Amino acid sequence: MQHTSEHFVQNSRIALADAQLKPVLGAVTTFLPALRQKAIDQTPEFEALRDYAVAMKDHVLDHLETYLADFERAVQARGGAVHHAAGAEDLNRIVLALCAGADVRKVIKGKSMVGEETNLNDALQGAGLEVLETDLGEYIIQQAGEPPSHIIGPALHKSKAQVAELFRQKHDLGERNLDDVPQMVREARQMLRERFLSADAGITGANALVAENGSIMLVTNEGNGDLCSILPRLHIVIAGIEKLVPTVEDASALHRVLCRSATGQITSAYTTFYSGPRRAEEPDGPVAFHVILLDNGRRAMRAGKYRSMLRCIRCGACLNHCPVYRHVGGHAYGWVYPGPMGSVLTPLMTGLERAVELPNACTACGRCEETCPMRIPLPEHLRQLRDDAATAGITPRAWRLGIGAAMTAFRWPWLYRASSGLARSAVAFLGRHPGVLRRVPVLRGWAQGRALPAPQAETFMGRWQRRQHGKSGEHRL
C-alpha cells in the first residue's frame, strides 16, 4: 500500500471532514471497548493472565533464536519447511518462488497484517497471479481498492450502505435486496465459495507459532482461514518472528487474552492449530506446508529501547481506546498499522523521517497502555520517539528552539518567575489580538478554533512575593 504517514496532518483533516466516517468511528470506538470491558468483568483472573502473557513473551524475546530453532526443527519434523525473510521484499520473493515451484495461478488469502506490511498482494498480482482476500473485511477493502483502516476490522470505516453500494458495483448479480448485513454476508460467501474450491495456494497469517511442536495457531471468526489452509494444495503461513510462544499452553493463554482484548469474545468462532502438510492417513489438507518468518526491523527493535513493542499481539485494543484514532480513523496514519501501536511501529519499520508526525498524534492520555493486554508502555515509546526525532533534527526548528529555550530558562527560579511575568503579559496581549497570535510560531496552533482565555491581573508567584515583602516590612515596623 501507498505510504502516506508523512502527510498525517492533511490525512487527518480529510478524515475529520468526512461526515460518513464520524458516526462509524464513534460507534466502533464505543462498542468495542464496551464488549472488551464486559468480557474482562467476567474473567476475574484477567490481570493474572496479562501478567502471565507479558512474562511469557518477554522470556521468548530473551531467548528468541533458541525458540526459533526449536520451532523450525519441529515444523521440519512434521514435513513442513521454514524460510526466513529479512525484509518485505524477501518475503514476497520467497512466496513467489514457492508459487512458481508449485505451478500456482490462483491464490486465496486469510487476513494477515504481515502480508499488508510487505505489500504481498501487489507483488503477487505483479507476477500475474490472481489473489483473492477471503476475510470479509479484507474482501470488502480489496474490492474497494483501499487499505485496511483497523488491524482486526479492516473495513470498519465503511458503513453498511457503502458496502451495499460497493457490492452492487462489483458483483454482477442484477436487482436484489441488500438492506441488511446477513444478505451482504450471504452474497460475499456466494462470491467466495467457488474461488475457495479452485485455488492453488492459500496464504494465512498466524496468531502464535508454537516452538514445542511446530504448530501454528490461527484465530478467525469466519472460518475463512481454515478454508485457505485446507482446500488448496499449497499452504503458506507468513508471520513476524515475534509470534513465537514456547508451548501450546502458552498459545492458549495468549488466546484468552487476545480474544477478550480484541472483540470482547471469550473465544473466537474458529481457533485452529495447523501442524504441517497432509499426512498419508488424512483425507484433506495441503500437500505442501511452508512457514515464512519475517524480520523487517524486528531484531533491531529487540536490541534497543523499543523491545517491548515486540510483545504486541495485534489485538487492536489500543486503537479502539485511542481518542485520536476515534476522530481520525486508521487511514490517516498512512500505513499498515494505525493508532498507538502503529504510531510506534511505523517509524520503527519505515523510518522516523517518513512518519515524524505519528508520535505527535498522542495526548499521552494513557488509555492505550491501560488497555494493552501485553502492558506495552505505548505513551512512553511515543515520548521516546519524539525525543529521537528532536535529536535527529527532524522536529520543526521552531519547536525545538522554543522548548529548548523554555527548559533552559526554567532552570533558574528567578528567571522562571521573570519569564512567567512576561508570559502572562504576552498571553493577555495575544488573547486580545488573535490576529497576532495566529502568526506566533508554536502558539499559533492554539488559535486554530480556540480563543485564548484571559489571564488574571498578575502571576501567582509575583503577587505572592509582593505580599510577602509587604509582610516582612510590617514585621520590621
Added chain:
Amino acid sequence: MSTSAPARPRVALFVSCLVNVFRPTVAEAAIALLEQAGCEVDVPPGQSCCGQPGYNAGAIAAARPLAQNLIRCFEDYDYVVAPTGSCTGMIVEHYPRLLAQTPGWHERAVALAARTFELTHFLHTVMGFVPAPCKGTASVSYHDSCAGLRELGIRQQPRALLAHAGVQVQEMQGTEICCGFGGAFCAKLPAISTAMADEKLANAVASGATTLAGGDLGCLLHLEGRAAVTGISLEFRHVAEVLADAHVAGHARDTAPDVGAGHARDTAAPVAPPQPSLNVHLGSEPG
C-alpha cells in the same frame, strides 16, 4: 494510598505554570483549603516548571535539571501538593524514571514521589478533609483529566469532596475519554484537538450542568477557549475554586482575593479549626 499525616503537616504548594500564569486564584483557593484541612502551607520561591513540556515534546534530557531543582526545593517538606494531576503525575510517575540513571538522585526522586499529592487526593485521602456546604449550589459536572485519572487514580476524591460540599455532580458520558488538550498536542494538531474538545463539550452540556469543574487547568483552558469560539455557555472552574467557594462569601474567580484577609471562613470546618493565614508564608521567611 493512605498515609498517616502528622498532626499539622508542613505542606509545600507546587503552584504549576498554568495556575501561576493564568489563574492565581486556583493557588489561593488551594492554600485556603489546605489551611482549613489543618496544614501549614508554604510556597517555596525556588520552585519552577516541573519539566513536563520538554519531557513530553522531545527534550527528555532538558527536563532533568528541572526535576532536580524541584526535588531540592521540596524535599524538606512533609508533603508537596499541587492543584494539577498532570504536573503531580510528572513528579510521582516520571521523576523516578527520568532520574533512574542519575547517581544520587533516583532515591531522592522516589522519596519525593512518595510525598507528593494532587490537591483533591491529598485533602480527601491523606487529610480526611470534609469541606463545609457550598454557599451557592451550582450544577456541576466533573472533567477527569487523563494524567490524574490514570497515573494517580484521581476519580472519586474530587467527587467526594464536592459531595461533602453539597455539590451534586451531574456525570457526563465519556468521562474516561481525553478532552484533546494533551499539552503540545493541542497546538501541534489543532484540528484533532478541537474535534475532541467538541465531543467533550457536547457531553458536558448534555449532562445538564452549567459549570464544568476539573483538576487540571490545561484541560479547562483548552475547553474554555473552544467553547468561546463555538458559543457554548459553560463556566469552567478548577475544583479548588468550587470547593473554596464553600467557605468564602462571594465569588473569588476573577478578582484576586487577598488570602487570609478577606475570607469569611465557615466555622463549621470539620477537621481542623481555621488557621490564621499568616502561617502561609514564602520560603523560610517568618510568617
